[in-house]
Amino acid sequence: MRMRVAELTGVRRFQVAEREVSEPGPAEVQVRVAAVGVCGSDLHSYSEGAVGDTPCIYPMVLGHEPAGVVVKTGSAVSGWAPGDRAACEPSLFCYHCEFCLSGHHNVCANLRFMSQPEDPGFFREYVNLPAGNLLPIPTEMSLGEATLIEPLAVVLHSMNFVQLKPGETAAVFGAGPIGLLTVIVLKLAGASRVWSIDPVAHRLELARAVGADAVIDSQEADAVRQIHRDTGNRGVDVSVDCGGKYDSINQCVRVTRNAGRVVVTAIPSEVRVPVESHIWRRKELALYNVRRSNHESNAATGILRDHAKRFGPLITHRRPLDQISQAFTQLERYEDGVGKLLITMD
Numbered sequence: 001m002r003m004r005v006a007e008l009t010g011v012r013r014f015q016v017a018e019r020e021v022s023e024p025g026p027a028e029v030q031v032r033v034a035a036v037g038v039c040g041s042d043l044h045s046y047s048e049g050a051v052g053d054t055p056c057i058y059p060m061v062l063g064h065e066p067a068g069v070v071v072k073t074g075s076a077v078s079g080w081a082p083g084d085r086a087a088c089e090p091s092l093f094c095y096h097c098e099f100c101l102s103g104h105h106n107v108c109a110n111l112r113f114m115s116q117p118e119d120p121g122f123f124r125e126y127v128n129l130p131a132g133n134l135l136p137i138p139t140e141m142s143l144g145e146a147t148l149i150e151p152l153a154v155v156l157h158s159m160n161f162v163q164l165k166p167g168e169t170a171a172v173f174g175a176g177p178i179g180l181l182t183v184i185v186l187k188l189a190g191a192s193r194v195w196s197i198d199p200v201a202h203r204l205e206l207a208r209a210v211g212a213d214a215v216i217d218s219q220e221a222d223a224v225r226q227i228h229r230d231t232g233n234r235g236v237d238v239s240v241d242c243g244g245k246y247d248s249i250n251q252c253v254r255v256t257r258n259a260g261r262v263v264v265t266a267i268p269s270e271v272r273v274p275v276e277s278h279i280w281r282r283k284e285l286a287l288y289n290v291r292r293s294n295h296e297s298n299a300a301t302g303i304l305r306d307h308a309k310r311f312g313p314l315i316t317h318r319r320p321l322d323q324i325s326q327a328f329t330q331l332e333r334y335e336d337g338v339g340k341l342l343i344t345m346d
Helices: 040-048 149-162 177-188 201-209 223-230 248-255 277-283 297-306 321-332
Strands: 002-010 013-020 028-037 066-073 085-088 126-130 134-136 169-173 193-198 214-217 236-241 256-264 286-289 315-320 340-344
Touching: 002 321, 013 321, 028 085, 040 321, 066 126, 134 297, 149 177, 149 236, 149 256, 149 297, 169 177, 169 223, 169 248, 177 193, 177 201, 177 236, 193 201, 193 223, 201 214, 214 223, 223 248, 236 248, 248 256, 248 277, 256 277, 315 321, 321 340
Parallel strands: 169 193, 169 236, 193 214, 236 256, 256 286, 315 340
Antiparallel strands: 002 013, 028 066, 028 126, 028 340, 066 085, 085 134
């Protein structure tokens, strides 16, 4: 059997090729991929040829926010059968290193991640992966909606550092999909007021649609000055950098109150990012970094199921695999009001 695979072959270059489909191993499940969300890190690989200090090695297969249907199971697999719908976890942990044994699987010393050069991702029709990397999808959830499980799990992991107390205030820099999901989760967690900051007008409209109390167009206004004015010069309790550009980390430092928290979920393009250390120091801010997720996917599934209407505005576009080049161009240029875009195998 053969399948279509979208391979990144260079900066801003995809090819859709045919490749053989291998049989699943004894402990593996074969899934026919239905839809895959495009992540900001996919865009880094596409437009910059790297994710931070990790260069692309071509050809490679991106995509790590998938959902699909089981077609085959390996001989040692139980609990899964052809026809079952599943979301797929892209992280492959060793489970025996110091960090796995202490519960920090997301920083596993031998971590592999499907969508990196050595481990192809999900922009392909079929994939074999360990049975433990599948999660059942609730009957009321579509396969498209299930692609939000992986990015929402990342946002839930960030909440371990946000440490929000009911009634606290927050600023979210960046209104891409991760920023929008962060706004939703902050409001569900009891934030009294959430500001969303972004330079793209339609993304701010999406931020309002998912629950942001205030939005700031960073091309039109000084977000730091605006938030200080709105808070009586106190600042917010916590800020989250979901943009990773336009000096957003230092904007977070400036808008956060004394003894507050700054959480960086974004992946900056630059290898070295300067931080205004003396403002950070004088305020005694806690500065946290987020590394993917750590077994928050089941919780993410439940939140998506229970609050489906809140997440409805996020998915704005779908494109078939054969149009993956056009899809990435649209995302890079912020065209046609795009929020979360799904690549489908239709």
